[in-house]
Amino acid sequence: MDNSMRIAMAKRVARDIPEGSYVNLGIGLPTLVANHLPAEKDYFLHSENGVLGRWQAAAPGEEDWDMINAGKEPIELSPGAAFFHHADSFGMMRGGHLDICVLGAFQVSAQGDLANWHTGAPDAIPAVGGAMDLAIGAKRVFVMMEHLAKDGRSKLLPECTYPLTGLGCVSRVYTELATLDITPEGVRVIELVGDTTAEHLQEVTGVPLDFSALGIIPSAASTQRPAVTQHCAELQR
Amino acid sequence: MINKLCADAQAALSGIKDGATIAVGGFGGAGMPDELIDALIEQGARDLTLVSNNAGQGDSGLAALLKAGQVRRILCSYPRMTGSHVFESLYRAGKIELEIVPQGNLAERLRAAGCGIAGFYTPTGFGTLLAEGKETRLIDGRQCVLELPIHVDYALIKAQTADRWGNLTFRKTARNFGPVMAMAATNTIASIEQFCELGELDPETVVTPGIYVKHLVLRKASANLLNQAG
Structure with missing residues (x-):
């Protein structure tokens, strides 16, 4: 995924965050979302190392290493911020006070299980x-990830194969191809990005998709179902 | 008269024995009590259990403590980061034990230790590798994991300003684990930037009250000495 695709994905996530939300943006791709929250509206960012408010990257030469974000990058606060210690910070998270957290992921299952901390490789630290804590704490968990892994397989799976971060915790997934809601009835596509077609999306995705929210009748995508079932079976093996 | 300010770091750390459990504050470099860690290396206590969010970067600070072979076991949330080569080589060589703790559990288990809470149930980690072997319970329809407090013998933390009773303020995100580690420890040693007269700290701004603090050490580089050790 090139930089313009990363920025486009960050813009879509930013668009879907209501003004007034308390939001934790994870390290990596999710950090980009902050750049696209409109400056004229109020949003409250939470960083787990003990700051709530709004900020931007510190200007070169102005870095204060006591003033960093969760990615350990120096930041400069806008007016209205608050500091707190780690137990309070994770209390905000674990106590259900954050409206949205945005995380990266290795894999997400159709039930909303998240795997984003460990590949399980024997030599991995x-x-x-x-x-x-973020996975189970925020009211809604948004995931930003590439649709396919490096080996070309779907990162959205019937079951995660990597060690889990949390069970049934993901609300929504943003990829460069689509935006998908995880619902008790299944994975519902709520947006197709750019030239992506329902048929193509279903073909490359490891779980059955529901396109009804886009007004696409099930038969339009159903021609791909057998191939998908086969793909799922492969992934489960 | 009580004055918790010590002449130097060695005086503050002299009681640390081999086998002690030591919490070290900091999130990355922010709040890392570098001078106290250097003094601990010089002091030489071994077979330590270290509780800290990270496992050191580069070759100084926590990395130097690990490199000196003084740490047997480490509890942390995020040991692998840019420049964590000292930890990585010790871990791969089987020379250090690692307990990975979700960051919120780390903070809350320290807080629990400080508050006399013998254990708590949390949804964090349920169904994951990090909950294996732990007691679980369904509470209000949610699966939870029993987590136990982390009591520590010593906490080494970095604060901003203190008075002689050990009341502490912190600076920006350098606060992080400092207050909860101070609560969890039998002995808290705070490295401070500034020492002030009783009454100079507005009680409204004190973050860690002196009841949690045993010794204070003024940072050597500090040019902000308001009142010398008594």
């Missing part, structure tokens, strides 16, 4: 940070 695990590092979880605040991922498990």
